[in-house]
Amino acid sequence: MFRVEDVVVERRGTGSPLVLLHGIGHRWQAWQPVLNLLAERHDVIAIDLPGFGGSPTLPDDRPYDMLAAVDTFCEIMAAYKLDRPHLAGNSLGGALALEVGSRGLASSVTALSPAGFFGPVGRAWAIGVLSSMRRSAMTSERNRQLMVRRKPLRLAGGSLLYGRPSLLQPENMLGDLQAMANAPAFDAVAQAGRSYRFRATPPTVPTTVAWGTRDRILWPRQAKVAARLLPDARHVPLPGCGHIPMQDDPGLVARTILATCRRSEVGVRA
Numbered sequence: 001m002f003r004v005e006d007v008v009v010e011r012r013g014t015g016s017p018l019v020l021l022h023g024i025g026h027r028w029q030a031w032q033p034v035l036n037l038l039a040e041r042h043d044v045i046a047i048d049l050p051g052f053g054g055s056p057t058l059p060d061d062r063p064y065d066m067l068a069a070v071d072t073f074c075e076i077m078a079a080y081k082l083d084r085p086h087l088a089g090n091s092l093g094g095a096l097a098l099e100v101g102s103r104g105l106a107s108s109v110t111a112l113s114p115a116g117f118f119g120p121v122g123r124a125w126a127i128g129v130l131s132s133m134r135r136s137a138m139t140s141e142r143n144r145q146l147m148v149r150r151k152p153l154r155l156a157g158g159s160l161l162y163g164r165p166s167l168l169q170p171e172n173m174l175g176d177l178q179a180m181a182n183a184p185a186f187d188a189v190a191q192a193g194r195s196y197r198f199r200a201t202p203p204t205v206p207t208t209v210a211w212g213t214r215d216r217i218l219w220p221r222q223a224k225v226a227a228r229l230l231p232d233a234r235h236v237p238l239p240g241c242g243h244i245p246m247q248d249d250p251g252l253v254a255r256t257i258l259a260t261c262r263r264s265e266v267g268v269r270a
Contacts (some may be wrong), residue, residue, distance in 0.1 A: 002062075004079040008054035010046040013039025015087035016107070018261060019077070020046040023092030023115075023244070025134060025180040027053030029172070030090065033246050037254035042086065042261065047076065049093070051185020060119050064188040068194055072101050077105070085132070086261045090244060091115055091218065092189065094209075098230075101203030108206045108264035110257045113218045113243055116198030117225040127190050128215050130159060137181040144181075148173045163214035163242035164249075172247075198229060206263035207233035210256050212241030212248065234260070 012035055020038075022030040028046035038044045050072055051064070060262045062068055073096060077085065077091040087106045089097035094114025101109035118126060136157075137144065147153050148170040158165030158173060180186070210228060211223040220237070227235045236256065241248040 002056050004057050004075050006056050007050065007076055007079075008048035008082075009134060010035070011044065012036065012065075013042055013044045015042040016261070016265065017082050018042035019085045019087050021073075021084065021087065021089035021096050022049065022052070023089075023093055023194070025052065025178065025183050025186050026244075027179045028054075029175060029179075030244060030247055031252035032172075034254045034257070038257060039251060041258055045080065045082070045085070049096075049185075051124040051189070052183045056192040057184050063192065064185055065192040066095065066099055069072075069096055070103065073100055074105065080198065086110075086257075086264065088112070088257045088260075089114065090246065092193075093199060098203065098207070101198050101205060101207060102200035104204070105170070106205055108208075108260045109203050110208045110210065110260045112210050112228075112245055112253065113149060113212055113215050114198070114209065114226065115193065115218060116196055117222040117229065118197075118218060122219055122222060123194065123196075125219075127193055129217060130145055131190055132178050132182075132203065132255060133157075133160065134186055139181075140153030144174060144177050147177065159242075160216050161243050161270075162246075162248055163212055163240050163245070165208065165242075168247060171221075182231070198226075202230045204251050206260050208236060208256060208260040209233050210236045210238050210245070210253075212238045212243060212245045214241060214248075215243045 020031045031046045051057040086108045087097040088110040091114040094111035095116040238245045
């Protein structure tokens with residue numbers, strides 16, 4: 001049975017709340033490189049989304065589409081007594097942050113390479129590559145160890161997700177592979193993603209959309225679509241970063257998120 005109180009969170013720091021949302025197949029540890037930087041200014045809550053990391057799956061009668069994801073996230077916010085927190089999300093988490101922000105339930109939104117701004121080809125590519133990576137991760141523990149301990153294999157595998165895969169530590173990659181292999185919600189979320197595009201009303205709070213210039217999952221040209229659909233948002237590149245930029249350039253990502261939060265706290269709209 002799904003209980004909100006069983007959702008896994010990592011909480012650090014003090015200040016106004018800032019909730020961090022990971023992408024499909026990932027876990028709260030995706031934010032580990034930036035957590036302490038953000039916690040210097042905020043009460044940071046990094047979440048394992050339902051069916052990922054250590055969090056339980058949703059009930060059988062609840063789908064994994066975006067509408068249900070927003071409703072579930074609102075339940076989590078209510079359980080933690082979070083009233084309009086700042087939101088930052090990556091990939092699927094970026095789309096979720098924008099959707100929650102469009103309902104007026106956030107103080108600011110920072111979306112890092114958010115899903116939902118692709119066309120049919122870009123969507124098929126992203127889901128296909130991530131699904132292929134999951135199948136590769138669903139191997140024996142011995143094979144996963146080989147993948148991460150041998151540098152050429154680690155660099156080859158990491159280059160799809162990271163702009164600077166040489167910075168990735170073997171133990172972190174191993175944990176990510178295990179999380180992807182063991183994510184019970186992966187297939188349902190991927191299936192729901194086949195019909196998802198961002199169509200929500202743009203958030204009216206300060207919003208930043210940031211895209212890694214080396215993103216090989218959600219191609220950087222999708223940033224142009226985001227700029228068209230979110231004209232009042234701030235759109236910035238993340239030079240040298242891949243699909244999961246928190247690992248590639250923690251300082252830049254933290255500054256980008258903190259700047260968005262500050263614009264909210266001084267009353268700037270976008």
